[in-house]
Amino acid sequence: MPTAFSPEPPPTGVGLGYGIAIAVSTLVLISSIMLTSYICIRVKANASSRASVTDDDAISGSSSVEPAVLVLGLNGSVVESYPKIVLGESLRLPKPNNGPCSICLSEYLPKDLVRCIPDCHHCFHADCVDEWLKMNATCPLCRSSPASSRGPTSLTTPLSELVPLAFHAR
Structure with missing residues (x-):
């Protein structure tokens, strides 16, 4: 008599290995995106601070920028x-x-x-x-x-x- 074919269950270590690999790669991807955005923000901040210093140097003494005065209290x-x-x-x-x-x-x-x-x-x-x-x-x-x-x-x-x-x- 022919015996019924019963498939063997897959080894459990392979599924666990894929899960760990996916989790680690997700963490690496998120970390690299965060690091890249941090570096971009720092570079942009440094560039704008250098530009403001250059703009301040370019302004002549006759046209100075007055700071804004903010009065919060009562007269x-x-x-x-x-x-x-x-x-x-x-x-x-x-x-x-x-x-x-x-x-x-x-x-x-x-x-x-x-x-x-x-x-x-x-x-x-x-x-x-x-x-x-x-x-x-x-x-x-x-x-x-x-x-x-x-x-x-x-x-x-x-x-x-x-x-x-x-x-x-x-």
Whole structure:
């Protein structure tokens, strides 16, 4: 009687060898692409820095490039227009305030000069908040912008209205 033909299973070492060869060649390919792109970026950066130095040398003294000044804070007259309070012996501040100054973290003392931001009514030491507002145009606590908006109304624009947090909560 004829016997049924049963194929022998392939040796297991050959399949494993191909898998390892494919994995190693993939890693080598990715590494070489990364190395090539790194070298291209470095060469391009060096070329652009050399070109800018050459361009700076070519510019005559009469036509110099002025650096741009970026002002992030409020104008000194705007900061000075905010109300100041001299603390009494009771050390009571307007309603939303409690605890130490949020900028310098020191307790308020009697006869301290305190400045309040008009829209959110948060109060701080006058020296602390003056320096803060000259560098940042927002309240240190609630981050609302005390600067008036440029639109048709003179209402302030809190940052939460510009980009509400609930919009990104998904």
